[in-house]
Amino acid sequence: KYAEYMLRYDTTHGVFKGTIAVEGSDLIVNGKKVKFYTERDPAAIPWGETGADYIVESTGVFTTTDKASAHLKGGAKKVIISAPSADAPMYVMGVNNETY
Incomplete structure (x- = not known):
């Protein structure tokens, strides 16, 4: 959840305009899975x-x-x-x- 929040509300770039979701330990950004x-x-x-x-x-x-x-x-x-x-x-x- 922390990574989702940090991507969504970046202090330099502003609010992320794409889609963000969390599935288990993966972050889904604009429909693509990001592993951590x-x-x-x-x-x-x-x-x-x-x-x-x-x-x-x-x-x-x-x-x-x-x-x-x-x-x-x-x-x-x-x-x-x-x-x-x-x-x-x-x-x-x-x-x-x-x-x-």
């Missing part, structure tokens, strides 16, 4: 089963290549780290994104 996981270990999240190929790591905890690669063990194909990283390359749209 509360695992502390990214390797335990079954990304391969959910069909998620690209994962955005936004916890601020797994910011090195070694730590973020735990998502790959769960079946992800690529991990995008959204925070500054000590060892992963950083790409900025309009600056160096063409070097990826």
Whole structure:
């Protein structure tokens, strides 16, 4: 219910104009199921089963290549780290994104 509320009443973007529902532990947004996981270990999240190929790591905890690669063990194909990283390359749209 908390995720539903936060999506529906975002302080930056305003009230969400689409449809939102909760079914068990899943959030249904505009008719599409959104899965939530509360695992502390990214390797335990079954990304391969959910069909998620690209994962955005936004916890601020797994910011090195070694730590973020735990998502790959769960079946992800690529991990995008959204925070500054000590060892992963950083790409900025309009600056160096063409070097990826």
